[in-house]
Amino acid sequence: MRIIVAGGDGFCGWPTALYLSKQGHDVTIVDNLVRRKYDDELRSNSVTPIASLEDRVAKWKEVSGKEIKTFVGDLNHYDFLSEVFRQTEPEAFVHFAEQRSAPYSMIDREHAVYTQTNNVMGNLNVLYAIKEFAPECHLIKLGTMGEYGTPNIDIEEGYIEIEHKGRKDTLPYPKQPGSFYHLSKVHDSHNIMFACKIWGIRATDLNQGIVYGLHTAETRLDPMLVNRVDYDGVFGTALNRFVNQAAIGHDITVYGSGGQTRAFLNIEDTVRCVEIAAENPADKGEFRVFNQFTEWFSVQDLAERVQKIAKEEGLDTQVKKIENPRIENEDHYYNAVNTKLRDLGLEPHLLTDDVIRDILRTAVENKNRIIEENVLPSITWK
Numbered sequence: 287m288r289i290i291v292a293g294g295d296g297f298c299g300w301p302t303a304l305y306l307s308k309q310g311h312d313v314t315i316v317d318n319l320v321r322r323k324y325d326d327e328l329r330s331n332s333v334t335p336i337a338s339l340e341d342r343v344a345k346w347k348e349v350s351g352k353e354i355k356t357f358v359g360d361l362n363h364y365d366f367l368s369e370v371f372r373q374t375e376p377e378a379f380v381h382f383a384e385q386r387s388a389p390y391s392m393i394d395r396e397h398a399v400y401t402q403t404n405n406v407m408g409n410l411n412v413l414y415a416i417k418e419f420a421p422e423c424h425l426i427k428l429g430t431m432g433e434y435g436t437p438n439i440d441i442e443e444g445y446i447e448i449e450h451k452g453r454k455d456t457l458p459y460p461k462q463p464g465s466f467y468h469l470s471k472v473h474d475s476h477n478i479m480f481a482c483k484i485w486g487i488r489a490t491d492l493n494q495g496i497v498y499g500l501h502t503a504e505t506r507l508d509p510m511l512v513n514r515v516d517y518d519g520v521f522g523t524a525l526n527r528f529v530n531q532a533a534i535g536h537d538i539t540v541y542g543s544g545g546q547t548r549a550f551l552n553i554e555d556t557v558r559c560v561e562i563a564a565e566n567p568a569d570k571g572e573f574r575v576f577n578q579f580t581e582w583f584s585v586q587d588l589a590e591r592v593q594k595i596a597k598e599e600g601l602d603t604q605v606k607k608i609e610n611p612r613i614e615n616e617d618h619y620y621n622a623v624n625t626k627l628r629d630l631g632l633e634p635h636l637l638t639d640d641v642i643r644d645i646l647r648t649a650v651e652n653k654n655r656i657i658e659e660n661v662l663p664s665i666t667w668k
């Protein structure tokens with residue numbers, strides 16, 4: 287299958303591009319390399335030293351014999367995107383190419399406007415490009431579990447049947463996102479649903495939880511293929527961030543009470559879920575939603591698990607509750623459905639002690655790269 291992976295230079299996109307290429311798909315990466323520029327802006331870095339996109343794909347060709355084509359440019363430039371579609375004639379378009387940090391979107395007005403413009407308009411351009419150049423192309427869009435927020439009822443997969451004043455309907459599940467970033471994904475979902483309805487586009491919204499880990503079988507093949515790992519207060523996410531804090535003996539920072547519960551998955555499952563979606567395309571005009579996670583944990587439980595493994599590895603680290611820089615529920619109900627990907631064949635890689643140990647060992651190997659002043663949160667929601 288001819289597959290475009292937009293955002294193929296990033297944390298989820300790079301291993302996905304490699305995995306799909308290994309499976310024999312004809313993969314093209316589209317990326318404007320902006321994730322590397324956010325590092326410059328924030329004076330931060332990946333814990334692992336990552337090669338340039340050019341070197342990465344050259345190395346992939348050397349070790350696998352497979353070619354991944356690249357286009358460096360922005361989805362917001364429609365002429366560029368049109369040319370990509372003309373040249374590649376994609377059968378699937380995997381869309382990771384959005385600003386994905388909630389704290390980054392909350393820095394100030396400029397960053398909120400940038401996040402929503404970049405994400406919402408970029409996605410709208412993709413919808414128009416599919417309509418104009420590849421109407422059969424299946425859009426596989428990365429949404430987020432954060433679109434739902436933390437309602438006091440079970441979270442369904444995209445839709446909920448509602449009975450109201452004696453009448454029944456199946457409606458989009460209510461959205462209560464917690465940042466301007468998460469809101470951008472809600473706006474995307476609405477735009478995609480509408481485009482499916484009016485133009486007959488086929489789309490799958492993958493409402494992904496928090497991704498942990500870094501290595502996949504493909505990124506392990508050579509140091510030049512290594513994936514990026516984020517730890518700072520802006521792009522680092524729960525678990526990977528906690529492990530890297532532990533690697534340098536920093537306190538593990540639990541925000542508020544730590545009762546916040548989130549859905550998680552291993553990066554090895556991210557790549558497989560995208561493959562499953564690609565192999566089982568949505569019907570024409572169908573807007574399908576999959577909840578893409580395998581387990582859920584409270585932030586406090588995760589912090590304690592990381593602390594325990596760190597101790598076994600000889601690292602002394604404390605779990606510290608600090609004032610929550612975000613505005614969010616800290617003690618809430620959480621029960622989310624995730625059967626659709628399982629039904630299509632996903633076999634989860636669950637969070638074992640060995641998985642935490644593996645992330646920790648990579649962090650320890652590279653701990654000299656961790657910039658300590660970036661570890662604490664610096665952005666508040668107020």
Ligand SMILES: O=c1ccn([C@@H]2O[C@H](COP(=O)(O)OP(=O)(O)O[C@H]3O[C@H](CS(=O)(=O)O)[C@@H](O)[C@H](O)[C@H]3O)[C@@H](O)[C@H]2O)c(=O)[nH]1
Binds near residue numbers: 544548614
């Ligand atoms: O040091 C920390 C960092 C985070 N948290 C807490 O951990 C939870 C998750 O925060 P996060 O930074 O790990 O994840 P989040 O901001 O939700 O965003 C990440 O996870 C989302 C999936 S989800 O959480 O919405 O399901 C993706 O959409 C985003 O792209 C990705 O950056 C929050 O309650 C946060 O307050 C801590 O307690 N301590």
